[in-house]
Amino acid sequence: MRLNKKTRQQLDLLKLLIKKEITLRYKRTYLGFLWSLLNPILTGVVLFIAFNIFMRFEVENFALFVMAALFPWTWFSASVTMSSNVFTGNVSLIKKVIFPKQFLLLATVIAQLVNFIFSLPVLIGLVYFYGGSLTIEWLIGIPILILIQFAIVYGLVLVISVANAYFRDLEYLINVLISLLFWMTPIVYPLEAVPEAYQGILVMNPVTYLIQAWRDLFFNNTLNWNNISISLVTAAIVLIAGLLIFKKFEKRLDEVL
């Protein structure tokens, strides 16, 4: 099938924006693209030292346990944090060039997804290090969960990026909110370790199910359809709401930038 010229051009644009996002971020560093891998790994090491060595958290294979949740979380949090100033940081593009503004967001989220995919070999290495092996569930689970998380993240950044154009305070608030969400999600600890009285709060956090689904897959080699379907519903709601809100406020973006 031959694409018409307009579609071809739009695809080229998206491709170039993604490429730019991936290659330029670390362009002038020595380690380059490696940084996107090193960041979550080093964070994982810090968490490992703090929780496994200092605090003697009783979890088996703690490194794998943390990384299994931390890598997908990094895709989530990095996309959300970066997207907050995607529009406020590209004013001349938005105000002087006609192109689908959401491409800038797609490029951010997809670039982070690429980082995530490149971090998978590290996880696989850990699995074998702890004497496990890959199962067929990985092949089924990874694409499904990637699609679900993509919808959730993209829906969220649609709202956050536009909202930050109207309320610049968000840019500063977002780091605190992300850090709050990090500790409110069972990433460094298992859900069961939380006193039952407080588990109710964590259970109301939709990201909990997504992260649990990833960990079920990477740590236990299982597809937890309960967590997956709750995440799927979340994804549908967030994506639709995000698209609607973006469509409504995008029109007046030029007035506030």
Add this chain to the structure above:
Amino acid sequence: MIKAENLWKSYPMRRDRPGFKEFVINAPKFLKDNNNRFWALRGVSFEVKKGESLGIIGRNGAGKSTLLTLLLGVAQPTEGSVTISGKKTPLLELGAGFHPDLTGIENIIINGVLLGYTEHEVRDRMNSIIAFSELGEFINMPIRTYSSGMVMRLAFSIAIHTSPEVLLIDEILAVGDESFKKKSGKALQELINGGVTTVYVSHSMDAIKKTCDRAIWLEQGEIRAQGESGFVVEEYLKAQGQA
């Protein structure tokens, strides 16, 4: 062809945000004042026929650039409508999307695609863009190593190589050194004379008279005069002389 019907455009009054303390003390006042809007355009209508060129003149803040952004479609009119047929090329801000760490060639590709071409089409024009820019070996260097004149030359070379049907220009002719200025002015003139529909915002009355068939004089968001460009320029200059 361009048809603008009864265009109104308002912006929220962007006074400095109050500090938190003032905001808390005077909250009711600030919330009420929030409805103040500045009207940049108040009921502007005109038509530009295919192949015609229209000049827009007026003092700073008259609404000229706002009008161009509405024509380009990056901003929506608060009221009224714009109809444009044909491929639009903006010469509003040259080099939008340029990145300092990318080389000249890489920036040509990304800027060209942003202007509406496929990567393949941009590559087809690559040689002639590079030749026009006279950047020589620098084309393979990151543009952070360029002088600002060189960046503008590169940006103009890309813009002039898009084959537009509708050209929207916002006072950018002064690009680079004298010789490049002459060359770019000539290239632009050829494009306009070649039957491209043009809307041209400028403070250079000579350029308007020379380039445009008709002109519009905007003042405080309204059309003060329109007609044959020589006539409108005379009227405008007369009024400025009095003021």
